[in-house]
Amino acid sequence: MSEHHIKPSRFDSAMNATVAWLARRGVSFFGTAELSVVGRKSGEWRRVPVNPLSMNRERYLVSPRGASQWVRNMRAAGGGRLQLGRRRQTFTAVELPEGAEKTEALRAYLDRWGWEVKSYFDGVTAKSSDDELARISPLHPVFRITVTDSAAANDDTVAEAPAAGA
Template identity: 50%
Template sequence: MLEEIESSAHSSGVISMDNATRYLRPTGIDPIMGKVLNWLPKLGISIAGSRLLAVRGRKSGQWRTTMVNVLTAADGTRYLVAPRGHTQWVRNLRAAGEGELRLGRRTEHFTATELADADRVPLLRLYLEKWGWEVGRFFDGITKDATDAELAAVAPGFPVFRLA
């Protein structure tokens, strides 16, 4: 039975079902839309605060880019949340500890600190309040209205970085 679940999960883009290594690979039209949407920040167009994240690859050293939503908390602190889990950009950011946010010709350098699982709960709720319409499908039924316990249970599967 577990083999069937894992086989089904792998074919649907789920690389790992374990929260500590959770990763949802783009499937279907997602890769095409990703390429199209990555052009918007390059052109200086931001949708709901989106930016082009640039991080050096942990093996190649080459710049890798992807569109992200930058979350700004009430105190002005900014965060990156990984709705697809422990993706390549997450692994690269962990290794590099820094990156760039780009919008058009503007480039902003930042350093990143990954938050502990327990510190992610209020930020995951805030992220879902702001972008649940866009990324809710990656949260497996968890919404902004989830209890703290429910968010704490899934927090290991959603890396969050504080930007400075």
């Protein structure tokens, strides 16, 4: 498990805040949604925009920036919530080990969003060889998510975080 992480610039942080705000209001750009994960230290919900990937009847979250804060929180929490407008989905998450499923998910992610995230993948694209994808795979965590509850959100706030150890 690599701790490689590319910290967002101020511009990227501002854009992420805007995209997350829009996702909470139902506006999605190329499939974005807002991810909420309980902070591993604070116990408070943390929000960030993500591009959920659907592939082979499964859903995945890929971290183009590596072991970002949401990844570290997801590893600790084991799940989170995706929100787009009033639709909120609670899910469990399992981080994929290195292997064929992760390579296939990275290829599909790059095929869909490579134009947006190419600078984080060291020249690797959806058309790169399996060996090239395997080389960068340890730098990009991928989680398979399973929706456990889907409901309409009552407002744009996130519910209270569960108690520590719950």
